[in-house]
Amino acid sequence: MIAASGWLAIVILAAIAIFLFFNATRSFEEVGLWKMVSGEFWYPTSDPAQYGFLPSEAGSLWVTIVGLVVCVPLGVMSAIYISEFASRRFKDIAKSLIEFMAAIPSVVFGLIGLALLVPWTQKLFNLDTGLTAFSAGVMIGILTLPTIVSIAEDAMHAVPQDLRMGSLALGNTRWQTAYKVIVPAASSGIFAAVMLGLGRAIGETMVVLMLAGNSGLIPSQPFVSARTLPGTIAGELGEVIQGGQHYSVLFAMGLVLFVVTFLVNLAADSVLERQRRRWRR
Amino acid sequence: MVERTQTDGAFELVDVSVSYGNEMAVGGVTMSIPEHAVTALIGPSGCGKSTLLRCLNRMNDELGDVTVDGTILLDGQDIYARTMDPVELRIRVGQVFQKPNPFPMSIYDNVAYGPRTHGLRGKAELDAVVEESLKRAALWNEVKDALKKHAFELSGGQQQRLCIARALATEPEVLLMDEPASALDPISTQQIEDTIAELKESVTIVIVTHNMQQAARISDRTAFMLRESMDRPATLIEIGETRMMFTNPGDKRTEAYITGRFG
Amino acid sequence: MRTSRSAARIRSARIAETVAKSILGTATMIALGIAVFLIGYLAYRGMGYVSWEFLTQAPRKAMTEGGIYPVIVGTVWLTAWTAFFALPFGIMAGIYLAEYSPRNRANRIIRIAIANMAGVPSIVYGLFGVALFVLQMGLGRSIIAGSLTLACMTLPVIITVTEEALRQIPRDLRQASLALGATKLRTIRKVVLPAAAPGIVTGSILALSRAAGETAPILFTAVAFFAPIADSPFDETMALPYHMYIMATSATKPAPQMVWGTAFVLVAGVSLINVVVASWRARQRRKIRW
Numbered sequence: 165m166i167a168a169s170g171w172l173a174i175v176i177l178a179a180i181a182i183f184l185f186f187n188a189t190r191s192f193e194e195v196g197l198w199k200m201v202s203g204e205f206w207y208p209t210s211d212p213a214q215y216g217f218l219p220s221e222a223g224s225l226w227v228t229i230v231g232l233v234v235c236v237p238l239g240v241m242s243a244i245y246i247s248e249f250a251s252r253r254f255k256d257i258a259k260s261l262i263e264f265m266a267a268i269p270s271v272v273f274g275l276i277g278l279a280l281l282v283p284w285t286q287k288l289f290n291l292d293t294g295l296t297a298f299s300a301g302v303m304i305g306i307l308t309l310p311t312i313v314s315i316a317e318d319a320m321h322a323v324p325q326d327l328r329m330g331s332l333a334l335g336n337t338r339w340q341t342a343y344k345v346i347v348p349a350a351s352s353g354i355f356a357a358v359m360l361g362l363g364r365a366i367g368e369t370m371v372v373l374m375l376a377g378n379s380g381l382i383p384s385q386p387f388v389s390a391r392t393l394p395g396t397i398a399g400e401l402g403e404v405i406q407g408g409q410h411y412s413v414l415f416a417m418g419l420v421l422f423v424v425t426f427l428v429n430l431a432a433d434s435v436l437e438r439q440r441r442r443w444r445r
Numbered sequence: 446m447v448e449r450t451q452t453d454g455a456f457e458l459v460d461v462s463v464s465y466g467n468e469m470a471v472g473g474v475t476m477s478i479p480e481h482a483v484t485a486l487i488g489p490s491g492c493g494k495s496t497l498l499r500c501l502n503r504m505n506d507e508l509g510d511v512t513v514d515g516t517i518l519l520d521g522q523d524i525y526a527r528t529m530d531p532v533e534l535r536i537r538v539g540q541v542f543q544k545p546n547p548f549p550m551s552i553y554d555n556v557a558y559g560p561r562t563h564g565l566r567g568k569a570e571l572d573a574v575v576e577e578s579l580k581r582a583a584l585w586n587e588v589k590d591a592l593k594k595h596a597f598e599l600s601g602g603q604q605q606r607l608c609i610a611r612a613l614a615t616e617p618e619v620l621l622m623d624e625p626a627s628a629l630d631p632i633s634t635q636q637i638e639d640t641i642a643e644l645k646e647s648v649t650i651v652i653v654t655h656n657m658q659q660a661a662r663i664s665d666r667t668a669f670m671l672r673e674s675m676d677r678p679a680t681l682i683e684i685g686e687t688r689m690m691f692t693n694p695g696d697k698r699t700e701a702y703i704t705g706r707f708g
Numbered sequence: 709m710r711t712s713r714s715a716a717r718i719r720s721a722r723i724a725e726t727v728a729k730s731i732l733g734t735a736t737m738i739a740l741g742i743a744v745f746l747i748g749y750l751a752y753r754g755m756g757y758v759s760w761e762f763l764t765q766a767p768r769k770a771m772t773e774g775g776i777y778p779v780i781v782g783t784v785w786l787t788a789w790t791a792f793f794a795l796p797f798g799i800m801a802g803i804y805l806a807e808y809s810p811r812n813r814a815n816r817i818i819r820i821a822i823a824n825m826a827g828v829p830s831i832v833y834g835l836f837g838v839a840l841f842v843l844q845m846g847l848g849r850s851i852i853a854g855s856l857t858l859a860c861m862t863l864p865v866i867i868t869v870t871e872e873a874l875r876q877i878p879r880d881l882r883q884a885s886l887a888l889g890a891t892k893l894r895t896i897r898k899v900v901l902p903a904a905a906p907g908i909v910t911g912s913i914l915a916l917s918r919a920a921g922e923t924a925p926i927l928f929t930a931v932a933f934f935a936p937i938a939d940s941p942f943d944e945t946m947a948l949p950y951h952m953y954i955m956a957t958s959a960t961k962p963a964p965q966m967v968w969g970t971a972f973v974l975v976a977g978v979s980l981i982n983v984v985v986a987s988w989r990a991r992q993r994r995k996i997r998w
Contacts, residue, residue, distance in 0.1 A: 165800065166800045166801075166803055166804045166808060167804055167808060167809075169797050169798075169800035169801040169803075169804055170800075170801050170804030170805060170808070170809055170818060171818065172797055172801055172863070173801065173818060173821040173822045173825050173863070173864060173867065174817065174818060174821045176825065176860055176863065177821045177824060177825055177828075179836070179840065180828065180832065180833075180836045180860075183835075183836055183839040183840050183844075184832070184835060184836065184839070186839075187835075187839045237735070238735050238738060238739055239739070241731070241732045241735035241736070242732070242735050242736040242739045242740075244732055245729075245732035245733055245735065245736040246736060249729055249732065249733070250736075251509070252509060258736065258740055261740050261743045261744065262739070262740075262743065263982075264743060264747065264979060264982070265742075265743040265746065267914075267917065267918065267921075267978050267979060267982055268746065268921075268975055268978075269918075269921025269922065269923070269949050269974060269975070269978070270921075270923070271921070271923045271949045271950075271952060271953050272750070272921075272949075272952070272971050272974065272975055273746075274953070274956075275952060275953075275956050275967065275968075275971055276746060276749060276750070278956060278957075279753070280749075306742055306746075309739055309742070313739065324546070326542060326544055326546035327546055327548060327549075328507075329504065329507065329540075329542065329546070330540075330542060330546040330548070330608070330611075331548070331558075332504065332507055332535065333502060333504060333535055333539065333540035333542075333612070334535065334536075334539065334558065334559040334562065334611065334612065334615060335532050335533070335534075335535035335536035335559065335562065335563065335615060336532070336535075336559075336562050336721075337532055337721050337722060337724070337725040338725060338729075339721075339724060339725035339728040339729065340562055340721060340724075340725070342728075343728075344558070344562070345548050348549070348550075349548075349549050360827065363827045364827075366829070367827070367828070367829025367830065367831070367832070368829070369829065369830055369831040369834075369923075369924040370923050370924060370949075370953065374953070374956070374957060394829055394831040394924070397831050397834075397835065398831050398834070398924055398927060401834070401835070401838070401927075401928050402927070402928060406838075406843060414835070415835060415839070418831070418832050418835040421829055421831070421832055422828065422829075422832050425827055425828060425829055425832075426824055426827070426828075428827070429823060429824045429826075429827035430820065430824060432823075432827075433819075433820055433823040433824070530718055530722065532718050532721060532722070533715070533718050536718075562721075563717060564717050
């Protein structure tokens with residue numbers, strides 16, 4: 165029984181892949197995987213319906229890029245400061261605040277985005293609507309911040325104190341120690357933090373559903389309304405006929421999303437594992 | 446090779462106390478550490494030897510919540526003076542740690558790390574410093590063909606000598622060693638001790654050790670520290686010529702420790 | 709070397725350090741400032757609406773008045789059933805990984821699977837839940853289907869916290885029990901598990917409080933715009949995160965208390981649980997020291 169539970173994770177993961185695949189088979193047969201993945205038009209209700217994923221893929225890309233631009237520099241810099249410069253007291257306060265932020269449900273981030281970020285974006289950039297890939301990306305960046313800060317901080321914390329002391333004893337300042345020894349030594353962990361943040365940003369649903377605007381066109385820049393892969397699924401699954409073509413296409417979209425995040429997480433995990441081995445000497 | 450000027454590196458400690466938070470760990474140490482000699486700090490574990498050692502390059506500053514009272518002079522200069530930057534001090538006073546702690550980079554980069562930090566850029570000059578330092582640490586012959594190898598591939602003893610070379614590369618006047626051989630096998634220990642014997646020609650060495658034979662073998666002067674009860678801070682019992690300390694100690698407690706009656 | 713030791717070089721290193729430190733410090737203050745702002749803004753918009761009536765009454769007049777009592781009850785039920793499904797399997801899997809599984813390739817694959825499960829987007833869990841629980845198993849849109857979906861999502865977290873809590877128990881303790889002739893299972897049940905319980909309980913509750921705030925997985929598996937308090941776990945339900953989402957986006961003129969009051973109740977509830985659990989954990993830690 166206990167051993168069987170151990171294998172449960174693999175069973176569920178396999179079940180997710182299998183169920184996504186089988187529910188998507190109809191779309192593979194009737195539309196074709198490549199035609200969906202590379203199709204430029206998303207008109208699921210016209211006749212004949214067109215199921216191109218490109219608008220969603222491009223939207224996801226923009227949202228993710230904006231998100232990473234917000235959270236990677238801010239997150240990594242904060243992690244370096246908290247790990248290498250902050251006093252113990254400040255560190256405790258900072259960490260509990262970050263933890264608190266991580267506990268806020270994503271739908272609340274969406275709500276605050278609707279109330280503040282959307283009107284601000286509209287006014288600041290003089291747009292027709294504030295519901296843009298940019299607003300969604302910024303909010304996703306904020307939402308991902310705690311993930312990046314805490315994993316990157318952990319990675320730097322895991323660098324043995326000996327190395328820190330060794331560098332300081334050679335007459336290096338804390339900053340020299342940080343960028344010459346600690347950050348390179350923790351680089352794989354910091355990379356993993358960014359990858360996990362990326363995975364979260366691609367897969368985050370509620371924020372993009374509420375803030376990105378869900379327009380049907382392929383966005384060429386972030387300051388327009390855009391749809392995303394998770395947003396499209398969440399926005400339309402409730403309106404489709406179960407077992408129908410559109411339903412099956414949404415599962416195909418889910419499968420694409422699953423594969424992309426799976427690869428990103430796999431990369432992050434293998435890098436983290438290498439980091440773990442490194443200090444086990 | 447750059448000409449090495451005659452360095453000094455003599456310490457004068459006057460009434461030095463160290464406290465962790467409110468608790469005084471070491472109290473009222475007054476002693477002098479002569480230049481170009483090996484001074485050993487001995488005593489049972491928990492007697493504050495390492496704490497005192499860390500005062501000499503202000504590494505205690507990095508631990509947080511540690512206060513040092515009293516005066517420590519390096520060649521007549523107060524190292525806790527407001528005008529003294531710990532970074533400058535640590536260039537003059539190097540340290541080798543208990544466990545080998547090479548940086549995760551190549552052998553060459555480890556040794557060149559200090560000089561590069563302090564502005565040495567030319568390849569020829571760096572090569573010269575690296576070779577000279579590795580020679581002084583008695584590691585050159587073993588690694589001269591593999592300088593690009595990752596430092597973690599070396600054995601424990603080689604790693605420790607690499608750390609010595611790394612510390613020597615900034616040309617310190619003083620080298621602090623905190624039980625540098627305690628994590629090593631007997632053969633590596635022997636090599637480290639030989640290295641120390643050669644190094645004292647050019648640098649002042651202060652070594653913390655719990656191994657009395659080692660202190661007797663390598664040091665010129667020995668200081669014995671003891672914490673007699675947990676309510677009181679550790680103190681310096683006596684300091685003197687090593688030969689005298691081990692044959693004819695002035696204090697009963699030193700004699701008891703040396704003859705193995707406690708500790 | 710001598711010349712490069714000049715005071716000028718040290719001074720420039722110190723200046724570089726000051727500059728770097730202030731830039732990094734500013735970044736940190738921005739990050740923390742955002743956290744503080746989010747908390748403050750939520751309290752500012754929502755706290756005023758929270759009253760005894762708001763917490764204990766059903767919505768009235770097409771959800772423009774009244775309270776959110778059935779919504780709270782819905783979330784509590786969803787979370788309780790999630791715990792019911794996820795805890796036993798999650799804890800057993802954690803025990804397996806920490807105590808039984810050999811350090812080999814199979815173990816590595818399980819670990820990769822768990823790490824990846826934690827990274828699967830929540831909407832994909834939603835799709836999976838629709839396909840398996842709602843349709844295949846014929847549970848329909850119901851508390852059960854929603855909780856099973858949330859349980860799948862929460863499982864990797866519970867496995868991980870259990871394993872970590874168990875790994876912190878010193879080996880001596882296990883060997884002492886084994887040396888007394890106890891079997892491995894008995895050792896785990898009587899010695900290891902009780903010692904690791906605070907860690908497991910804390911981690912699991914935190915994981916469940918996250919589940920309580922999830923929207924995407926229950927969007928198509930459990931919730932409805934309006935539903936009375938469920939009679940059985942096979943009924944549809946309302947839930948805090950979904951209620952907030954649908955009020956904020958679909959209602960033509962959303963009643964502010966329904967949106968911000970709900971948001972505040974949700975976040976305050978989750979963080980209250982976090983704080984209580986964290987302080988309980990801290991007390992337990994002081995009691996047991998290795």
